[in-house]
Amino acid sequence: MLGEGIVKGLAETARNFFGSYVEKDRLTTVQFPEERLPQAEAARVFPFLVYDTDDMEAGLRCVACKICEVECPPQCISIEKSTGKKPDFVGKPQFYPAKFEIDVSVCMSCQICVEVCPFEAIKMDTAFELSTDDRFGGLHWAKEQLSKPNEHYQKIHPTEAAEVDAERAEKKAKTAAAEAAKAAAEAAKAAAAKTETTETEGSAKQ
Amino acid sequence: MTQGLDQIFVTLQHWAVSHSPAAVQPAVSILLPVVGILIAFPALFAITTVLERKGLARIQNRYGPNRVGPFGLLQPMADAVKSLTKEDLVPRSADKLVHFLAPLLLVAAVFVEYAVVPVGRNMVLADMDCGVLFFFAAGAATEMSVFMAGWSSRNKYSLLGAMRAVAQMISYEAPLILSSIAVVMAAGSLSTVTIVEKQAGYSGFWPHWYVLTPWGLAGFVLFMIAATAESNRSPFDLPEGESEIIAGYLTEYSGFKFALFFLGEYLGMFAISALGITLFLGGWAAPFSFLTWVPSWIWFFGKLLVLIAVFIWVRGTLPRLRMDQLMNFAWKFMLPMTLMVIFSAGLWRFLPSGVLRWLICAAPIALLYVVLGRVLQTDRKIEKRVYRYAE
Numbered sequence: 001m002l003g004e005g006i007v008k009g010l011a012e013t014a015r016n017f018f019g020s021y022v023e024k025d026r027l028t029t030v031q032f033p034e035e036r037l038p039q040a041e042a043a044r045v046f047p048f049l050v051y052d053t054d055d056m057e058a059g060l061r062c063v064a065c066k067i068c069e070v071e072c073p074p075q076c077i078s079i080e081k082s083t084g085k086k087p088d089f090v091g092k093p094q095f096y097p098a099k100f101e102i103d104v105s106v107c108m109s110c111q112i113c114v115e116v117c118p119f120e121a122i123k124m125d126t127a128f129e130l131s132t133d134d135r136f137g138g139l140h141w142a143k144e145q146l147s148k149p150n151e152h153y154q155k156i157h158p159t160e161a162a163e164v165d166a167e168r169a170e171k172k173a174k175t176a177a178a179e180a181a182k183a184a185a186e187a188a189k190a191a192a193a194k195t196e197t198t199e200t201e202g203s204a205k206q
Numbered sequence: 207m208t209q210g211l212d213q214i215f216v217t218l219q220h221w222a223v224s225h226s227p228a229a230v231q232p233a234v235s236i237l238l239p240v241v242g243i244l245i246a247f248p249a250l251f252a253i254t255t256v257l258e259r260k261g262l263a264r265i266q267n268r269y270g271p272n273r274v275g276p277f278g279l280l281q282p283m284a285d286a287v288k289s290l291t292k293e294d295l296v297p298r299s300a301d302k303l304v305h306f307l308a309p310l311l312l313v314a315a316v317f318v319e320y321a322v323v324p325v326g327r328n329m330v331l332a333d334m335d336c337g338v339l340f341f342f343a344a345g346a347a348t349e350m351s352v353f354m355a356g357w358s359s360r361n362k363y364s365l366l367g368a369m370r371a372v373a374q375m376i377s378y379e380a381p382l383i384l385s386s387i388a389v390v391m392a393a394g395s396l397s398t399v400t401i402v403e404k405q406a407g408y409s410g411f412w413p414h415w416y417v418l419t420p421w422g423l424a425g426f427v428l429f430m431i432a433a434t435a436e437s438n439r440s441p442f443d444l445p446e447g448e449s450e451i452i453a454g455y456l457t458e459y460s461g462f463k464f465a466l467f468f469l470g471e472y473l474g475m476f477a478i479s480a481l482g483i484t485l486f487l488g489g490w491a492a493p494f495s496f497l498t499w500v501p502s503w504i505w506f507f508g509k510l511l512v513l514i515a516v517f518i519w520v521r522g523t524l525p526r527l528r529m530d531q532l533m534n535f536a537w538k539f540m541l542p543m544t545l546m547v548i549f550s551a552g553l554w555r556f557l558p559s560g561v562l563r564w565l566i567c568a569a570p571i572a573l574l575y576v577v578l579g580r581v582l583q584t585d586r587k588i589e590k591r592v593y594r595y596a597e
Contacts, residue, residue, distance in 0.1 A: 002579030006524065013265045013523040026267045 044124035061121035068113035265522035304358035312470035315347035326503030359458035367454020371445035381540035382432035402489030420568035
């Protein structure tokens with residue numbers, strides 16, 4: 001029958017029209033600034049620097065080895081090594097970055113810096129609302145803007161952060177154990193040396 | 207009280223005229239209704255744009271504009287500011303004068319159409335003896351302006367759009383005018399005011415609208431289909447098909463000229479809906495005798511809003527036609543149907559009233575509808591397409 005399809009179509013659109021006021025399921029729109037979808041755990045935008053403890057300067061994991069600077073394909077990272085050293089999380093004296101800058105207008109979010117870092121110092125952040133009215137300075141982030149506490153990392157990538165924390169705790173324990181063993185060996189050596197000295201002295205007296 | 211409210215605009219006009227100096231009284235009495243039309247219908251246009259966007263959005267299960275003002279109702283203001291601040295581009299090789307005149311002519315021609323539309327009791331700018339004829343004559347200028355726009359842009363898409371527009375508008379003008387001829391025959395007058403007055407009576411509480419007769423119903427549906435094509439609206443929006451010819455004759459228009467075209471198109475849609483209301487839906491007459499206390503102009507604008515809603519509904523439902531489908535529909539379906547409507551209206555005039563008259567007048571229209579449906583259907587057999595060179 002001529003026109004049957006038109007009537008069917010009109011009924012369908014009318015059902016959609018009224019249904020969208022009655023059934024909330026029909027409206028799939030997420031009204032963005034007010035409503036947000038949760039981000040995927042593997043979401044990544046731009047890198048940030050992780051630091052432990054509350055002190056940003058002291059707790060920064062980065063040792064200014066410059067591997068990321070070399071590996072970065074668009075070369076958006078620039079690092080300046082410090083002259084002095086500070087102890088890292090296991091107490092070993094290490095260099096630290098006097099200057100660490102990322103030009104996020106150049107960064108392509110490839111995550112290669114994260115993959116190559118042997119110190120778990122640089123990770124990908126998930127913040128994406130980064131618009132600024134200064135397109136040069138505002139997108140050239142310095143160390144202060146880049147550094148975020150480990151708690152932030154644990155919050156945005158919980159699984160990954162737990163692995164890293166476990167690994168680091170193990171390393172720290174191992175180092176501590178090795179140091180303790182070393183100290184014990186040294187102590188034993190010292191004790192043995194002392195005994196030997198006493199013995200030598202004793203024999204000298206004889 | 208109801209009488210006063212019904213005639214409030216007429217009273218206001220009389221008051222303003224009587225309080226102005228004698229020298230300017232004729233000018234005031236003519237210009238005041240003009241100002242009224244210039245305010246009322248563009249305001250309706252502003253409301254329609256936002257309601258259309260919201261309605262279409264709801265049909266597609268979206269929210270639609272809801273950011274500017276409460277429920278997004280101030281969106282037209284934002285759109286107006288946007289179109290005013292946009293750059294007004296004129297192509298280097300364009301015919302600059304014609305390019306400039308085209309949107310102006312469209313809006314002017316469409317406003318002229320409103321002169322003969324009775325928006326309420328005693329509320330018509332010019333009660334002409336040839337009102338319907340005048341309306342179509344003024345409406346023909348819109349085709350002119352569309353072609354001017356397409357030709358002067360010197361762009362092949364614009365020209366294609368303009369050619370399509372002219373072909374479509376001329377093709378659909380035939381069924382449009384033929385379906386209104388049935389009403390003119392029944393009313394015995396070309397004056398829009400007389401046509402409305404003929405429909406303003408009641409049998410019991412039932413109105414004497416022409417749409418409530420078999421030929422009137424068919425005529426009204428045909429009229430509205432032709433009106434959709436005349437106002438270049440979906441599914442007949444081939445002249446400005448965005449996906450085919452990048453907005454057709456609007457391609458080279460930007461900023462406020464584009465907004466004028468937009469305004470002209472919507473005003474044209476309102477005007478032709480208003481004529482449809484005048485011819486078939488009893489104009490400003492109330493739908494039931496016990497509702498006559500509601501002011502006549504409220505009925506007119508209420509009916510207009512309903513027709514606009516139908517336009518939006520159809521736009522949200524039907525996909526665009528192909529050019530051959532469009533032409534076949536106009537000449538093979540619409541034209542015979544409107545001729546049968548005229549025949550049926552003639553029968554109606556000479557048969558005594560009763561159920562039998564209803565059946566006798568409805569039968570030829572229904573018969574032709576079924577026959578045309580069958581015959582036209584056999585034309586479009588779907589076969590496997592054969593590619594001569596590709597295989």
